[in-house]
Amino acid sequence: MKIICVGRNYANHIEELKNERPSEPVVFMKPDSAVLLKQHPFVIPEFSEDVHHEIEIIVKINKVGKYIEPKFAHKYYDEISVGIDFTARDLQSKLKEKGLPWEKAKAFDGSAVIGDFLPKTNFVSMENLNFELKTNGETVQKGNSEMMLWKIDELISHVSQFFTLKIGDIIFTGTPAGVSAVKPNDVLEGFLEDKKLFRIQVK
Numbered sequence: 753m754k755i756i757c758v759g760r761n762y763a764n765h766i767e768e769l770k771n772e773r774p775s776e777p778v779v780f781m782k783p784d785s786a787v788l789l790k791q792h793p794f795v796i797p798e799f800s801e802d803v804h805h806e807i808e809i810i811v812k813i814n815k816v817g818k819y820i821e822p823k824f825a826h827k828y829y830d831e832i833s834v835g836i837d838f839t840a841r842d843l844q845s846k847l848k849e850k851g852l853p854w855e856k857a858k859a860f861d862g863s864a865v866i867g868d869f870l871p872k873t874n875f876v877s878m879e880n881l882n883f884e885l886k887t888n889g890e891t892v893q894k895g896n897s898e899m900m901l902w903k904i905d906e907l908i909s910h911v912s913q914f915f916t917l918k919i920g921d922i923i924f925t926g927t928p929a930g931v932s933a934v935k936p937n938d939v940l941e942g943f944l945e946d947k948k949l950f951r952i953q954v955k
Contacts, residue, residue, distance in 0.1 A: 753920045755782035755864055756911050757808075757837055761901050761926025777902050777910050780854055782837075786864040793953045796936065797860055800840035805934055806927035807885035807893045807942055810835040811904060812869055813921040820912040825905035828917060832872050833949050834883050834942040836865035837924050841933070866922060867942050867949030875945070878904050886941045887934070895928030 759778035788794055796803050811829040820828060837858065844857035875881060881897040897903070902910065907925055911917070934940070938954040 753784050753922070754915070754918075755784070755786060755922045755924065756915065757782060757858070757924040758902070758907055758911075758926045761907075762895060762899050762928040763901065773901075777907060779911055779914070780858060782855075782859040782864050785861055786859050788862045788865050788952065792862075793955045794838065794862055794865070794934070794940075795955050796934065797840065797862075799860075800843050800857075802840065802842040802933050804839045804841045804931045805885060805887070805893070805940060806837040806839055806931050807883065807895075808835055808837055808924045808927050809833075809881060809883055809897055809904070809944070810866065810925065811908075811923050813908075813917045813919060813923070815919060817908075817912050817917045820909050820917070822905050822909040825908035825912075826878075828908055829904075829923075830872055831869035832875070832878070832881075832944070833867040833869045834885075834944050835867055835922075835924060835950070836885070836940065836942065836952075837927065838863040838865070838934075839931075841931075864922075864924070865940075865942070865950055865952060867944070870944065870947065870949070881944060883942070883944050885930075886943070887938050889939075892932060893928060893930035897925075899928060900926060 840857040885893040
């Protein structure tokens, strides 16, 4: 299983980090060792003092595909959820300054939270999904899939031009504005519409 992540897919998040708006999706990867195990806390890594939460809609690929056309992309997933792409922002900034890859800041152990999956048939449209992250009961990030620069089916088509998609692969589709640092003892809860799909504690 591989985790394919998309960066800079929400205009308001691009603006808050003062990044350049991309002309095509920004793609990076996480290994399977990045998945935070169920019932485990997220432990802030010792190499960072500024780990940010980034909540995202995620999809699970259900069949093998390559060079998928956008009009057929909806056939390649039938479950969705929300997850967190934890980012060591201080380390990422240093890597970006040197023009180096982001993996050390984005793909470390435990950096990928994967919520409980729901059938996409539970929802009217994949292009109008509300999602949010609460920290200690307070909403800190809120978004809707209609705000994506590239919609889910477009992302599946795009990444399949470069990587063969396999059963069980996860695609993280980008985060809206509101990213901020997590602190020990924070409790993070992720919601898709009114369904709570994960709850984790920070240590």
